[in-house]
Amino acid sequence: MPVLPARPDLRRRPRPVPAVSVAPSVHAEARAHPTAEPVISVKHLWKVFGPRADAVPKDPALSALSRRELMDRHGCTAAVRDVSFDVAPGEVFVVMGLSGSGKSTLVRCLTRLVEPTSGAVLFGGEDILGADDKRLRELRRHTFSMVFQHFGLLPHRRVLDNVAYGLEVAGTGKAARLARAQEVVDLVGLSGYESSYPDQLSGGMQQRVGLARALAGDPAVLFFDEPFSALDPLIRRDMQNEVVRLHHEVGKTMVFITHDLNEALRLGDRILIMRDGLPVQCGTGDELVGAPVDDYVRDFVREVPRAGVLTLRWIMRQPTAGDPLDGPELGPDVVIREAIRAVLAADRPVKVVADGTLLGIVGHEEILAVVADVEGAG
Amino acid sequence: MATTAPPAPRAGAPAATPPTGRGTALRRLPSRGLLALGTVVVWVLLWAVFQGRDTLFLSPSALTPLHRSLNDLSDAVGGSRNSNPLFLYGFNAVRLAIDGVVGALQDLIARPSGGRPVPGIGWLGVVALGTYVACALGNLRVGLLTAAGLVFLGLQGLWLESMNTLALTLAAVALSLLIGIPLGLWTGLSDRVHRVVLPVLDFMQMMPTFVYLSPMTLFFLIGPASATIATVIYALPPVVRLTAHGVREVPQSVVEATTSLGSTGGQRLRKVLLPMAKRTIVLGINQTIMAALAMVTIAALIDAPGLGKTVIRALQTLDVGVAFNAGLAIVVLAIVLDRTSTAASVRAETVRRRRGNRADRLRRPALVAGAVATVVAVYVSRTYLWAATFPAEADLGGSIARAADASTTWVQDRFSGLTGGLKDVVTLRLLNPFEQLLVDSPWWVVVTALVVLAALVGGRSAAVTAGIGLALLIGTGLWFDAMTTLASTVLATLVVLLLAVVLGVWMARSSRADAVLRPVLDAGQTLPAFCYLVPFLALFSASRFTAIVAAVVFAAPAATKIVADGIRAVPTAAVEAATAMGATRWQTIFGVQLPMARRSLTLAANQGVIYVLSMVVVGGLVGAGALGYDVVAGFSQRELYGKGLAAGVAIVLLGTVLYRVTQAAADRTGQQVRQG
């Protein structure tokens, strides 16, 4: 993908407050669950495919090589390279990247569907890389589950039996597991389709089955591997809403893989952008859009309608001497799109206030700059 | 799969980037064609110069040191049979177990047992049981077919013979499945096992039975055990292959998803892989049954009971009618078993879905009633003579034999001049020149030319395979014979392909043609060659051409079915699009259907080669000489055993080289089309 020069309006925009961009994850966690211990903690995770893969993470000379160089000289592919992040309880953490960026391998490493080369993946303090087969199965049965891009349903089983599969292999009795499966089927809106077979359902409905199957074991964490990429745009939107709704209702921690930035912004409390196996930037949606760390991210977020993502925090300016300070007040985390009407309706700048402190002001000019950008990008 | 993916990129590609992709393919193709042509021209020139030199000719009665040492080896193995613990404990235990199983089955349906003058279950009981099983596993239709088929066997006057064949076949199939399904699962699950097992299966399928028939009796003595194991060797590969294929075909996404839910290995196998591979596995079982039946006649040479004996004995007196009658019984058995197992596989697919509909609610009581009726029938057949022994009065078999005799005589009298002329023209104009080139050129010219051609057609790995294969072929000491066999094999395979395309297209486009041809093809595939050898000999005399015809009769059905299925699988949309653009029928066939069925054509070619090669030995019985004769003679004469073994290996080598090279060529053109 060609690297384009940054757009002038972005360069012109004032940088956000330093505290936000320096330690984004701290900021996000603080915002979501100020005091919680992370549910998942990933530390220096590597996945290298190919001969003598183990040597790569250990050898600084090798690990410094680019992916291409590593392939040419060493004959192996580094899919995930030194990735670290924490996920807080109840958070929706999105990993985003283009195909080949290593995001799918990353999420498989978290469940050890792909065996990581080195690093640590802590679930509530337990490093699952050290778990034996039995413990790993236990974790998969009770602690986390996954929703897949290609659904992975069993074609020879009815919807209900597909949903109950996880409970079945965990040894739950038939009556109990079918009752639980029915509950989850109702939860994801599949009532009435219990006895259908997967190939009788549309793609969206099949993925609801996948979702129900993942929820059936009542896991603490749900992993989503590009679950909606194979679906039509309209259905995709429905399913995203469904995830939002479920997140509200069941409050699970979720790790969500996608290549679709809009999906990431819709769902994610925080987003990790990956490129060639490396983490590029991690932060909230507005941080990525408002303060991309490099041209790669900038290019990524270029087409995003900023008004829908950025908050007033990102466009407010410090009041100058002549500014009237008796305008209406809004919070710094109000999304611009929601503030447009209020700002334009007011005849004086809107004050951005948090906890009674004036952080800045937003006037017509600031709002119009963003709106014009929306139309320009349109 | 490959045909549905590309359209999107292809639509835009030519306009955007005209010179790449397709352009280079077009530029490269003619040059490769020219190179191949050049190779052949040089070959012909060298042949003209060096004709008859370094041909490595070995007279049919001559032996090489290798052949002698193979003889000594076989003697040594045979000599150790009274001292070697492997013989005393291993083979004996296996033999006793298998003899026991086959014997029990024979006691049950095929021979007097338990101090009674009749088998445990009489014909009525067997018909009822067979019908019931077919109904339960399949549906009412195959149930009726089974009943009709079994009664027909009785009417042919071949009840006990058929039951003996059935007993042996069932035992061999059961043993094959017992070994084959687990082995297939393992092969499907492990890449390493896959790499080891596949060539072994190729070897088992291509090695002529005659080569291991007589050692078999050394290991397992004369009797059902030897016959069963010889049958298993030939019948095992399909079920292993297809089971492995079925397991490998299970989408990775499903395996991953179920693993992520915490399945153990056993749960994955039981709940995921086996159910999802079930249909392919049943297909494998079906093919294994067919392969087992194909061995009936040959196994009779080591005293395997059943219809094969009838065929062999009829052949001694050139009794075409009786041989045909018995052959027909084998075909009937094959069709019954084939249709039943196919219906079972379809049922395996659909049974759960229809749970609860009306027909299924009736099914259970019907099955219970059927079970009761079957038990009654079995009881009656154990009690009353009329139900125990098939009445001999209905002499349908005699009529069939007489009709077969009369019609073959009629055909022979009327057409033998014509067919003889055809044989002469094809042999003199086509086969002889081609064979001369292979046989009369110095070996180093042939090896070089073939390796170069393999490289041009299939790329480097194909050339390496060809090189190694041909070198080993020289090592067998049977180069000259191998080249003679190769000439006939190539010609027969070409004819098979031609027929397969013509008939396959016809069958795919007309369901009436399909309905008429399919049973004929089934018969061609399962009728023992021994049944039609005599008429063929009368029509074409003892010649290589007769061998080619026999090979075509056997190989064309399988290839035709593959082509027909492939063409039927071409998406209707593509055909409709062509029709909408005003394509004629022929344009549709050659422009759309055949190119899109390319994978099937490749498969047909591959299978065609294997099937043709499996008839090399039969060819040896009708005048083709060369490797086939070496194998047959090795089976018949002690001092030629080593040579026969070497000839068997040579056939396997030829098969491997042909198979690998055509495979590589197919992969390569496949890639090119996809890229272009």
Next chain:
Amino acid sequence: MIPLQPVPLRSAPTRGPLRRAAVTRASGAPRAGVRGAVLGTALVVGLAGCGGAKVGASDEGSAGPGSAGSCGTVNLAVNPWVGYEANAAVIATVAKTRLGCTVVKKDLKEEVAWQGFGTGEVDAVVENWAHDDLKQKYIVEEKTAVDMGPTGGTGVIGWWVPPWMKAQYPDITDYRNLNKYADLFKTSESGGKGQLLDGDPSFVTNDEALVKNLGLNYKVVYAGSEAALITAFRKAEADKTPLLGYFYSPQWFMSEVPLVKVDLPPNTPGCDADAEKVACDYPVYKLDKIVSKKFADSGSPAAKLVQKFTWSNEDQNIVAKYIAEDKMSADDAAAKWVAANPAKVEAWLG
């Protein structure tokens, strides 16, 4: 294990007769049989009550003749040609009816049959054509087989032409004239030379050497089976087409088409010692019988029968004709011959 034959189990002596009795009874109720076939097809099984003879309800008491019980079981190899089958059938019939033996016939090729001497599964081979190599291995080296003397038949191997050729070209039966007629015998297989159709892979031939050493302009073409040879000769006689081929006598086909033998240089002792240099006709074989050492030593009356069994080519041809042309079963053919030749049979038993 033995197919289709009554198996000698615990009550061996009565088994054979009982079976015959039952079968007779079955065919004695034709109407019940046909009705059964028809109704059975329709799977109407409520017929349990319908009558008919009951299995096993036969006359237990009447044991067959000659149920002496001292004979036991004889495992008779049956090699795959009709003449052999005639020998085997006659010996089997006499052993069964006169000695009360249980005879088990095993359909086997020669090599496998001899192998059976060693493994104890074959007791007797009753028409052996030379097979010096097998004799060397099993009689001399392994000592598992014993020569039981000639069958009385003589085997002639050689080159033959159909009778019409002898009539049309009287001098063709002299090998010296064969080159004169070579053109007649050209086929698509013989590469411009005359074709000498060799055949059954079971027979050792010197024909390639013969052609070379006699300076004949012929090529040996391997038909590959007896069926191929017979078909070729049958067709040659019927269509009056030329054919020169390897064949042998006694053979049932000779009574259908009496082939004419071509005279090669006469066989003298040792003239065929070196297979490469052989330039003389095949020797006349004294066909013989081979039995396993175990069987020979068992003192079974059947062993004595095999030893004493001799008959002529003509006798064999009659039985072979019954089987091959009259399509009788081997057992029926043998029974017919035995009934017609009581004196010869008595001599074997005496």
